[in-house]
Amino acid sequence: DMKIGITQNNVGVDSYQTTYEKAFKEAASKTDGLETVVLDAGGDVARQIAQMQDLIQQQVDAIIIWPTNGQAVVPVVRQAHQAGIPVIITNSNIADAGQEFIAAFSGPNNITQGEYSAEMMCEALDGKGQIVQISGQPGYTTAIQRQQGFEQRLAEACPGVEIMETQPGDWNREKAQRVMENFLTKYDKIDGVYAGDDNMGVGALNAAKAAGRAGDIAFIGATNFAVGYEAMERGEYYGSVYQSPVDDAEAALQTAIDVINGKEVPKLNYFDTPKITQSNMSEFDKPVF
Amino acid sequence: MSDTISEIKSGGEASLAKKYSQLLARQGILVAFVLFLVVFSIFSDRFLSTDNFMTVIRQASIIGTIAIGVTIVVIGGNLDLSVGSLLSFCTVLVVDLHDKIGPTGAIGLMLVFALLIGAINGYLIGYLKLNSLIVTLGMLSAIQGITLIYTGGQNVDIQNQEGTWFAFFGRGYLWGIAVPVLIFLGLALIAEFVLKATTYGRKVFSVGGNPAAAVFSGLRRNRMVFSTYLLSAFTTACAAIILGSRVMGSQNNVGQGYELLVLAGVILGGTSLLGGSGSITRTIIGVLILSFIQNGLLLLGYPYYAQWLVTWAVIILAVWLDIASTRGKIFTSFS
Amino acid sequence: MATLAHKAKSLVIEQPIWLFVAACIVVFSLSTEHFLDIGNFKNILVQTSTIGLIALGLTFIMINGNIDLSVGAVLALAACLAVDLQSSIGIPLAVTVGLLSGVVLGALNGLVVWKTGVDAFIVTLGAMIGVRGLVFVYTEEQSFYATDFAYADFGTSSIAGIPTLALLFVVLAALMHWILSRSVHGRNTYAVGGNRQAAIDAGIRVGPHMVINFMIGGFFAALAGVTLSTQMGAATPNLGRDFELWAITAIVLGGTKLTGGAGSIVGTLGGVIAIGILRNGMNLLQVPSFYVLVIMGTILIAVLFIDRQVNRNAEQELNV
C-alpha cells in the first residue's frame, strides 16, 4: 500500500489546473492500493509550505508538489527530503538550489515552450515586425520561464522582431483584454502579440477585434486552451503550444509511483509539448479545458 | 485714513481668495482630476484623444457600475467587500447559462441569484446587525467557493459569439457610444437621482448618518440596510453582464481584487466610510481618476506597478484635502 | 478550584472563540488519526505564527481604534529586503534592515493618520496598494532566495524539541500580553481606542501614542515577513497577499472590537489558533479546496453571530 500526497498551485484559477486535478484523481483511483491526499495551495506560498509540513507529518510515501514559487519551496522540499520522503516536482520546476533534494521533475519545459512561441512568431512575421507581450502572473515560475525562453530565442532567431512592451495579464482573460486595449491606443502598428497562455491570448484577440485591427496582428499563445483552438479554427489565432494537463497529471503520478517502487527514473521528466498552428491543428484533439 | 482703506481692501481680497480656496478645496477631487488630465496630456500625445478617453471610460465602466451600488451601501453606513467574488459568480453564471438556456433566461436567472446573495448580506447585516466588514469578508470567501463548486473550476465560454445579442452589452455601440459606458453612466444618473431626490435616498442618508435617530424617527433601519445590499448586488450583476459580454467567457476568479479597487474609487470620491454622506457623481470621478492613472502611466511607459504608488499618494491627498477644507486647518490639532 | 472554574467560565463568555477551538479539537481528533500528534500541534503553531505575529501588533493598532491594511505588503517588503540584502551585508544586518522597513512604514502610516486626520482604514488601504508597489519597484517582479542554507535552517530549527518559530511566537505573545495588560502604554492603548477625546483631554499624547502602535504593528508585520522568509529561504513579491484580512479576521474572532477600546492578546491567540486548526484539520480531512473556501467564510460569519448572541444583553437592547 502506498500513500501519495500532492499540493497543487492554484486549482480553479483556470481550466488547466482544474483539469489536471481531475485527471490526477482519476488516474489515482485506477491504481490499486494507492491512497492519495490532494491539497491546493490557492496560489499562496505560505499555505503551500504549511501543506508540505502537514504531508510530512502524515508520513506519506511520496509528495508531489506543483510549486507556487520555484525558489520559496526549496527549504520545505529539503525538509521532506531530510524526513526521508521523496519529492516529485510537477508542471513547473524548482530552483537549482533545490535540485539535490528532489527525486524527479515531471512536466513541460516552459523555457522550451517560450522558445517555440518565439519561433512561431518569427515565422508568422517573416522575421520582421513590432510586437507586444502579455505575460502570466508576475512572480510565478511558469510565467517567468516562458517569458525568458521567448525573449532569448526571439533575440537570437529573429533580431528583426522587436518587443515594444511587456505587461502582465495575470493568467486572466479580461485583464489581458484591458492591457491589449491600452496597447492598441498606444501603438499604431502592432504586428504580433505573444501571450503567456491562450486564455490571455484570446483576451488580446477580443480587444483587437473590437478595435478592428485583429487582421493585422499575429496572435501566439501557449498552453492551448479550447478557446484558443477554436480561434485558430476560425483563422484568427496563429498558433500556440499544445500541452495536455492530463498528460501532465498522469506523468507526475506515474513518476511518484515509480520512485516509491524504487524504479530508476530520469531526473528531468519532460513530456512532449509540440507547437500547434493553424496548419497542423488537425493532428490534435480539441483541448477539453 | 488711507491705512484703514488699504486694510479693508486687503481684508476683502483675502476673504475672496479664501472663499475661492475653500471652494477649490471642497471640489479637491475635481481639481485633482483636471490636473491629472492636463499633466498626462502634456507628457503623452496619445493621452488626449477621444479614442483613448473612450477606452478608459469603457474600462472604468465595470468598476464604476459596481461602485454605484457600493456607494449606496457606504452612505447607508456599511461596507461591501463581497462584490469582487460576486462579480466572478455572476459572470460565470450568466456566461455558463447563456448556451444552456439562452441570453434572456441566463440574465434573468443570474439576477435572481445575485439578488439572493445580496439578500443574504442584507439579512445578516441589516436584520442580524452583524459587522459588515467581517460578514462581507466571509461572503467574499464563500461566494468564491460556490462559484468554483458550480463550474468545477473550469473556465466557461460562449460558443457562438457572433450570433448572440448578448454581445451588445459589452461590445455594442449606440449613437456612437460604447454600450458599457451608456449602462454605467445611465445607472449612475438614475442612482444619483434616487439618492438625492427621492424618499428612499433620504432614508439611506438618514440611516447612515445616525441609525439610532433614524429608527427613533420611525424609519426601518434593518429594511433600508437590507435594500442597499440588494442594490449593490444588482449593480454588480449589471457589471457582470458587461464583463461576460465583453469577454464572452469567464474564469472563476475574474473579479478577484475588484472589491478593493471599487472601495478605493468610492473613497477617492470623498464618500465617508462612517456613512451618511457621499455622492455618485464624485464616486464616478474617483473611479475615472483611478482608471486614468492606470492608462496614463501605461501610455507614458511606466511599469504597471507605478500606478500603485501614484494611487497611494492620490488616495491620501484627496481625502486629506477634503477633510482639511471642512476642518479649516491642514493638520489636526491634537498632540 | 471554584475560581478556576469561574475563570474558565468568564474566558468562555468574553472569548467564545476558545470554546470554538475546543470544539474543533474534539471534532478533528475524532475524525482523523494524525490530528492529535504532538508533531501536528508543533506544525499548527509554526503555521499560525506568521498570521499570529502580524496579529500581535495589529491587535494593538485595533484596540487603539485604528486599523492597518498594509501589513501584508509590509511583510513582503521586509522579507524581500532581508533575503536580497544578505548576500551583500550579511544576515544580521539584512534582517535588521527588513525589520526597520516595517518600523519606518508603520511610523509613516501613524504620522499620516495623526497629522492629516484621515481615517486609518483609508490611509492604510492606500498604503496596502502603494507598499506593494514599492515591493515591485524594489524586486522588479523577481523572487530572491537565500544562498546560505543557514537562513532557511533557522526556519526549521528547534529548541528543546519545540520549533524555534513556534517558541518565538509564544514568547512574543506573552510579552505583548504583558505590555497590553500591565504597562502604562498598554492601558493607554485602551484609553485612546475607547474614547479618543477623553484621552486627549486627560493629557495623553494621543498622536505619538498612535504612531508608536503603528510602529509596533509595522515591526511585527516585518518580523512575520522575516520568519516566513526563513521558512522559504526565499522571498517573493506577491508574499502576504490577503494576510491582512486573515489577521483582522483572527483578531475580531478573538473579541477585539473593530471600533477599538476592547480586546486582548489572549483572544487574538484564540482567533489565530482557531483559523490554524481549521485549516490544518481540513487538510488532514482532505476537504476539497473549493469547499474550504465556503466553510471558512461560513464559520467566520457564524462565530460572529455566536459571539453576539453570547454577549448580548437582551433586556437592555432596543428593537431597532
Added chain:
Amino acid sequence: MNNLDSIENYGVHEAGTAPILSLEGITKTFPPSVVALDGVSFGVHSGEVHALLGENGAGKSTLMKVLAGIHKADAGEIYLEGRPIKMENPMDAKHQGILLIHQELSLVPEMTVAENIFLGYLPRKWPNRVDWKKLYGDADAILKRLKCNFSAKDKVSKLSIAKKHMVEIARALVFTPKIVVFDEPTASLTDTEKFVLFDVIHDLKAQGVAIVYISHRMDEIFTLSDRITVLRDGGYRGTVETKETDEDEITRLMIGRSLDTSRNIDTAQFGDKVLEVKNLSCGSLFQDISFSIRKGEVVGMYGLVGAGRTEIAETLFGLRTPTGGEVLLDGKRLDITNTTDAVRNGLALVPENRKEQGLVLGMSCRDNITMAVLQHVSSAGVLSRAQESNIYDKYAEELAIKSPSGAQKVGNLSGGNQQKVVIGKWLATHPKVLILDEPTRGIDVGSKSEIHKLIRQLAKSGYAVLVISSEMPEVLGVSDRILAMYNGRINGEFLDSEVTEDDLVRAISFEQKGQL
C-alpha cells in the same frame, strides 16, 4: 448692583485680593465661522465658588476648555497667581494645578473606574509598569470620600449614568488642584449624589481651592456660589456678587430680557382618553404600569434616573417588547413592534438624548424636520423641495427656531434650537400622543421656558402629552397630573393642583402607595 454690565469691574473683588487665576481678552473661533468667545475676561479667587452662567452656546465650556489647555485661544492671556502662563496642552494645565471636570462624559467605557479616575497619570513602576496596588488603593480612598457604593475595579461601562458622573467628579480629588472647573456636573445626578458633590465642593473651598461652577440650575447657583459671571453670545456680560443679586437680574443678563414664568393655568377642558396603558410590564425594567392621558392633558412622569421612565416611553414607541399588559389608543388595542407602526398610529417620542437619538447631526434642519413625514412631502417617492421647505418654514416660525436657514446643518445649532427641531419633526406628523423625555435637559433657562410654554400650547390645541422629567420644577410647571415612579413602578399619582413637593420627593424615594 450697579457693577453689572461693566467689563472694567471684573476681578476687582475686594480691595487687596488678587485673583489666583485670570483670563484676559480670550478670543476663540471655530472654523469656518463660529465665534465662540470674543474677548472674554474673567477671574477667580482662591477659596471661592465662582458660577459661570449663560445660554446654550454662550461659550462657557469653550472658555473652560481654553483654560484647561484643550483649546488654544486665538488671542488673550491667562494669568496664574499674577504670572502669564502658556497652555499648549491639557498636561500643561494639570501641571499648573488646573482641572476640568467635563460636561460630556469623558470616560473610557472598557476600563476600570480607577483607571478612569487616574486617566493620563496612572501610577508607574519601573519600567513603565502600572502600579496597580497604589492605583486601586488611591482610587478606593477617593470613592469612599464621595460615598460611592461601587468598586474601583468595576468596569465603567457597567455603571449607571449617574455613577459615571461620579467617576468624572472623582477626578477632582486625585490631586489637590489650585483650580477646579465643574461643567454642568449635576445634569444627571440623583439628589443624594448631588449633595455629596456639594459637600466635596465645600471641602475643596475650605482648602482654598478656586472653583468654577457651570450649571443651568438657578437653585444650585444660588446655594453654592459666591460670585456669578455671565456670558452671552461669546461675550462677557458682567460679574456679580451672588448675595447682591437675584434670579431675575441674572436671567436678564443672560438672555437680554426678563423671563415670563407665568404658567397660564387654564384648567382646560380635557377630552376623551387618548392613550390608556394597562398593567404594562417589561421584564425587570418596569412592572404593572397603568395610566391614561386625555386629549388636551399633560401628564408628567417624575422619578430618579434609573426608575424606568425612559423604558416605558421606549416600550410605548415600539422600541421594546413588553412582557405583559396592554396599550389602548382611542379605545383600541395597539400592538406595536416597531417605531414605524408607532408613528403610523400617531405616537411621537422626543427622546432623552437628542444628539444620539433625536437628530442626524450631519443633515440640514429641513431634512431633519421632514424625516418622519417623507411620504407627505413627496409624490411617487420623489421629494418636493418646495413642500419640504414649507414644512420647515411652518415649524421654524411656530417654534421660533433660531437658524440662518433650513439648509443649515442641525449640528451647528445651539442645544435649545436642536431640541425644537426634534419637536418640530414630531409636530409635523400630527400625532395624537406626544411623549417628551427630558425635554429640557442641558437647556438654558430661556429656551427652557419657551419649551414649557410650547408644551402647554400643544396640549391646549388637543394633543395628549406625556412629559418625563427628573426636574421637579419642570414637572410641577407643565403637568396637569403627575405620576411618580419608583424602581420600575408607579408609586403615586397626583393632581398638579393638589400636590406638594414633599409628596413628590417621598413618592420617588420610598416604596409607598400614593394618593390621588
